[in-house]
Amino acid sequence: MQKNIKKLYQQVLLDHNKNPRNFKLIENPTHVARGVNPLCGDEYQLYLRIEKDIVQEVGFKGEGCAISKSVSSMMTQAIIGQHVHHVIELKDQFITMLTEEISEHDAGHLLGHLTIFESVKDFPIRVKCATLIWRALEAAINQTSTNVSTE
């Protein structure tokens, strides 16, 4: 197996894929959204309980590839307990990391562990897998639409 693909499918990702965190429905969500990638059939529901501008609780359900599932899992960890402003910044940084030309150093700023997904950039076709849940997050927060499709 080639080196860059090894870098992508590293232990932390595989662990989150196998045991996704916050992989659950939550009660009384204030914000929900669905994210669908018709290309590969990835489909997630995202549930948020935001109170006083703070993400009090978050959960997701659904099915998809290891990348989309582990991103989702790690995202829930990254946003729980955070202020909505910070969440939006995180989301922007994550999406920028994968869709624009920025250096790893810039990207790392807020993302912490999430920077492991930067190598998804080497697999352009998989970028949509990695950004799917973030697009759903965006939609949930904006409540513009509850359906998000990446294709």
Added chain:
Amino acid sequence: MQKNIKKLYQQVLLDHNKNPRNFKLIENPTHVARGVNPLCGDEYQLYLRIEKDIVQEVGFKGEGCAISKSVSSMMTQAIIGQHVHHVIELKDQFITMLTEEISEHDAGHLLGHLTIFESVKDFPIRVKCATLIWRALEAAINQTSTNVSTE
């Protein structure tokens, strides 16, 4: 100008083109048909008065290229006064001459002067010009349709 094209545009053809014979309406036709070649805009009306199975009178009107006009002119000369059976044979021989692999010798059998059009075979795109009036003749005799199109 190349030799084979010279052979095609020979004097007799140009003469019939300039002074087409039987280029007229006739009174009380028993059979009429229209022949159209949409590719080049050739369009002729053919009028026949057939009585007792003999072509008593024939005329044609319309417009088209030198080939279609001279063929039409010479055809009228060839069929006038002839028995319908003979006319049909002529028609078949003419069309066969231009559309099938037969030798000039075979073709010449009944066609007489009309064999000068055999060189149209060297210009496949013009075959329709040469057969147009014969197709109209066929339709007129069969009275199947009064409109004939070669495309």
Added chain:
Amino acid sequence: MNKKSDFPIFESYPDLVYLDSAATTQKPTHVIDAISNYYSSEYGTVHRGVYELSVASTRRYNAARMAIQSFINAPSSRNVVFTTGTTHSINLVAFGYACHYVKEGDEILITEVEHHANIVPWQQVAQRKGAHLKFVPVTDSGEIDIDVFSSLITKKTKLIAMAHISNVLGSIFPVHEITAIAKENGIPVLIDGAQAIAHEPIDMVTLDPDFYCFSGHKLYGPTGIGVCYISDRMLDKMQPILFGGDMIETVKKEQTTFAPAPLRFEAGTPPIAQVIGLHAAVDFMQSLDFNAVKEKETHLVELVIGELRSIKNVRIIGNAKQRSSAVSFTIDGIHPHDIGSILDSENIAIRVGHHCSQPTMIRYGVPATARVSFGVYNNEDDVHAFLRALQAVLEVFG
């Protein structure tokens, strides 16, 4: 029989293990050169010019039609209508035929495992006409039960459309029986031959469907070209769906009359170079020993199925007795997309996803599958490379 040398892609990319011929086939030199040579030394428009380039192009265009007629054993070249692909061909039948004959309350019968190209046009027709789209169920092993099929035919069934070979399951459907039953009931049948054209002998006289559709690009031919075979009994019932030059007889301001078939269905400057490329592809196919090709493909399919069966957690989707060379599978706990990416890193090209057939995914309760499919260039080495790489996937996900 090593056919790789006929295909320049394997020279440009020697490590390539191409296992996605069901999506599109690679092109032999014969086809690539036919196109280049045509553009370089014979190019002209068709149907119109009196000059040599155009006359010769028209001759070649017509010769291609006749070559395809003979390849599929159609009664006449006028039954061969050039389109841009299977999708266009099916749409031609949907909007050129079905839309004019299907009435409110009527039924269109398709299987539940069709490609989107053989679903969405019928949904549209049904929607516009107030008709019903009915689905023939397919068994767990991917077969059609003829009795079940027959029981779904009613007096209101106005069209039956189905794949000759399923692009997901690899099943070869019993199109002869189906066509015969349809005929008994006086119902027109469309066969989507996209997956069959490169893998099965196709004979329009024997099969005698009303419509048979396929794409050039799955037959070692160029993109942008396809065929809609239309039977004599249907030719005069069809309306064109595209209008313009070449398909007309006379255009007046007030009214237009159309040219006879097949030109009537080929509006505009046709895909001339693609038609010539398709002719070359048919030549290429006919230069092969078809039985030997089938034998090799069958061998590879058996090999890959046998090996996949021996892997724990692998599920093969589609186990029809009559099957062709596409093999779909899933692995518990590993998403097909991840399989595809890891295989790609080893230069192994397989297809993962819904294969343009989402209802089939729903039918088999999977979000997606991985699919391996073969062309004339594949050999045992390709299968072994695939299986080795699959082991690596299993190890990663441990």
Added chain:
Amino acid sequence: MNKKSDFPIFESYPDLVYLDSAATTQKPTHVIDAISNYYSSEYGTVHRGVYELSVASTRRYNAARMAIQSFINAPSSRNVVFTTGTTHSINLVAFGYACHYVKEGDEILITEVEHHANIVPWQQVAQRKGAHLKFVPVTDSGEIDIDVFSSLITKKTKLIAMAHISNVLGSIFPVHEITAIAKENGIPVLIDGAQAIAHEPIDMVTLDPDFYCFSGHKLYGPTGIGVCYISDRMLDKMQPILFGGDMIETVKKEQTTFAPAPLRFEAGTPPIAQVIGLHAAVDFMQSLDFNAVKEKETHLVELVIGELRSIKNVRIIGNAKQRSSAVSFTIDGIHPHDIGSILDSENIAIRVGHHCSQPTMIRYGVPATARVSFGVYNNEDDVHAFLRALQAVLEVFG
């Protein structure tokens, strides 16, 4: 500037005097090689595969769309819809837009000298919807009188469609004025750019039509590919006309949702190699000094018109002040078809006939015309060869 060397046809056929570029252009090496190289070393399907060949093909497909966007200065690449040619593009607008908006009693306005591709689809729409097709008259010299045009606009006018450049008359129509007037009246405009795309700078932002259609094969590109530029304001009003894979988002048995534009209008496996060939053609165009090309073409047109005028019995059809490089003429007593055949025997390829525009023939009272048209490869020698051969024609018919 001798461009013949870029075009292999002139090497294969050194005596060729090709004067039918308005029908279709010859192909430069750059385009032919782009297609061959693509098939030989990079071929894969688009939009779906996770493997490298498919990812790279998708990237190239998208890059082509962006190159064409920039070539015509469209606001976004989503305004660039790939079709199989001008005919298909116009049909897309007729059946994807007009059919849904034109109602009984409404009017569609076109000129009386359109190509069949820009007549027959509108006749169909008018017929199906009970609407009226109205014709803007063209003057004897082949021009549109803007006042006359304006006077034909009514409250019922629902669409205006006209050629940018007439393929028979060579007239460049005042599309900027027409688009502006249409906009004042809130009427969508389609410009048929088939003849303009290789001869005029095209700028969608400045011209701002609702639709602009052209074919690749008249732009030194491959057959089987074209473009329908669709403005942002129209994209969401359009329905697809072909249905199948790639243009969908989700397909369920009961219902389908469509992908966003432009994919929504591109059903099925697209003409990938042709899209890549069109990209190469646009590259080729952009490598030229466009002003120099126009200057040369203008010079050749003036030369040929000047000489034709000096021949007794020659009538030039179309003498517009703003004119492009197609020149139609007739000779009293000599049918264009005979002119074409005799010129062909001297390896001079001109077009004779109705040029897919029978109403134009009726308008000018001729059964057919002979037409000379130029491409980037033509030079003075070609014009002289043509004029010499024309003398021979005159002598034969003497």
